[in-house]
Amino acid sequence: MNKAELIDAIAAESKLTKADSKRALDAFLNAASKTLKKGDKVIIIGFGTFSVAKRAARTGRNPQTGKTIQIKAKKVVKFKAGADLAKKVK
Structure with missing residues (x-):
């Protein structure tokens, strides 16, 4: 599964739009990256x-x-x- 397929799956499961699903996934990835960069x-x-x-x-x-x-x-x-x-x- 690639990022686009994951966005589609999130949109289908959560009843969000694809745009909202993409923003939610990007926000999670950014937050997780920042946390890992700090060593947490x-x-x-x-x-x-x-x-x-x-x-x-x-x-x-x-x-x-x-x-x-x-x-x-x-x-x-x-x-x-x-x-x-x-x-x-x-």
């Missing part, structure tokens, strides 16, 4: 938790040449599914 978690009960983790620098290998390379440390977003979501997916 975004917890949606029943759905899951988004958090930021630090990935350490490491040595990798270029698959084309086989040469070892250094991969820089960085922050990554992690998602842990909530119990309700996990039950629905099974």
